[in-house]
Amino acid sequence: MEGSPRWSWPLAALVTWVVGIQISEAVATVGLAGCMLTALWAARRAGRQAFMAGLREWWPLALLLGWALLAPTLAGRPPSGSGVARLVDWVAIPAAVWALGAVGPRGARVLLGVAGGVLVLSSLIAGLQHFGIWPQPETLTPLMPFKVSLLRVYEPIPGAEGRFMGGGLLFHRLKFAHVSALVILALLAFGLRARGRQRVLALSAAVVGLGAVLVFPYARAASAALVASCVAVLVLGSPRRKLALLLGGLLAVGAVG
Known part of the structure; x- marks a missing residue:
């Protein structure tokens, strides 16, 4: 097909990015660079006016970044180079959205399938780390050159004997x-919008990941934020608002308990 090669590299960039953010910052950076190139390519195809119109939709993000740079500067402590670099990571959001628009619905389904698969694998590994079913540190010495923080997954959870802070992949x-x-x-x-097998797979992966985040890493603030966000998604994304509120309430109670 004439258009196939043209659409394949944006999908490859997105897949590299969603895999990379779950396994390695270096891999994620490569994928992000591909998404940036895709955004520039999409801007060139759309024309200057269409691109500027799309760019204006991201004014809340621009406002956030501007304030993040201005506030410390006004306080007499301008952000460092590494701080600015971390802020640039937010640009990944519009870049990924533009890249996602280039792959179409089928590419988006492939992307979510890959993301869900890596999430489930990382959750299972976090579970092994949490329960101490994990090799001793010296066994993983060959991974040291890759600058992986191996020792963090051996940190015990306070008040829980034999349980450790799982970090997944x-x-x-x-x-x-x-x-x-x-x-x-x-x-x-x-998953709330999909049908059939896609719905089951997406929601199953989400449930596995949710359980893993709530239990394995001992990250209470992240868990609370995730539960609140899941409740919001359920309420906004489900046509059955009352049922969604009930499920959200049960989820919140279960997380607190």
């Missing part, structure tokens, strides 16, 4: 909790 409990939360919300939103 990222080997870091907070990174695992925060990144997985974003993937869970995407799968939940998609």
Whole structure:
């Protein structure tokens, strides 16, 4: 087909990004660069006026970034180079959205399938780490050159003997909790709109990930934020608002308990 090669590289960039954010920042950076190139390519095809119109829709993000740069500067402590670099990560959101628009519905389903698969795998590994069913640190020494924070998954949970802070494929409990939360919300939103097998798979992966984030990493603030966000997605994305509120309430009570 004439258009096939043209659509394949944006999908490859997105897949690299959604896999990378769950396993390695280096891989995620490569995928993000591909998404940036896709955004520039899409802007060129759309024309200057259409691109500027689309860019204006992101004014809340621009306002957030501007304030994040201005506030510390006014306080007499301008952001460092690394701080500015971390802020640039927010640009990934519009870049990913534009790249997603280039792959179409079928590409989006492939992307979510890959993201869900990696989430489930990372959740299972976090479970093994949490219960201590994990190799000793010296066994994982060959991974040291990759600058993986291996020792973090051996940190015990206070007051829970034989339980450790699982970090999944990222080997870091907070990174695992925060990144997985974003993937869970995407799968939940998609699953509420999908039908048939796609709905079952998306919601199943979201439930597995949710359970993993609530139990394995011992990240209470991230867990609370994730539960609140899931309730919001359920209420906004479900046509049965009362049932969604009931499920959200049960989810919140279960998380607190």
